[in-house]
Amino acid sequence: MFPDFRRAGNKPAFLGPRMILFQIGEKVVYPNHGIGTVENISTRSFGTQPERFYLLRLTFNSMTVMVPFSHVEEIGLRKVTRNGEVMRVLGFLTTGTCKN
8 A cells, every 4th residue: 555645746545545647747557548748737626526636648649648646546647667577477477477
């Protein structure tokens, strides 16, 4: 479980057990659409309820997408996996053991 601390400088904040906030300029994976860049973080009100959004610009076609914070996990928005992590997963799938 992650601690509950807020944004400090340019470091991401963790707000619950699995909610990760992305930073402006960070590359993210938007499932079924590819890689995007977080261009802005804004708050919009719908009725009396304010909602925070990520504004993403998708790399493939430069389309912009607004993703509500409340739907990040449901959509599957996530950080781009680093090459070293991918190699560890592939190694595990091949050998059944994980090397640090």
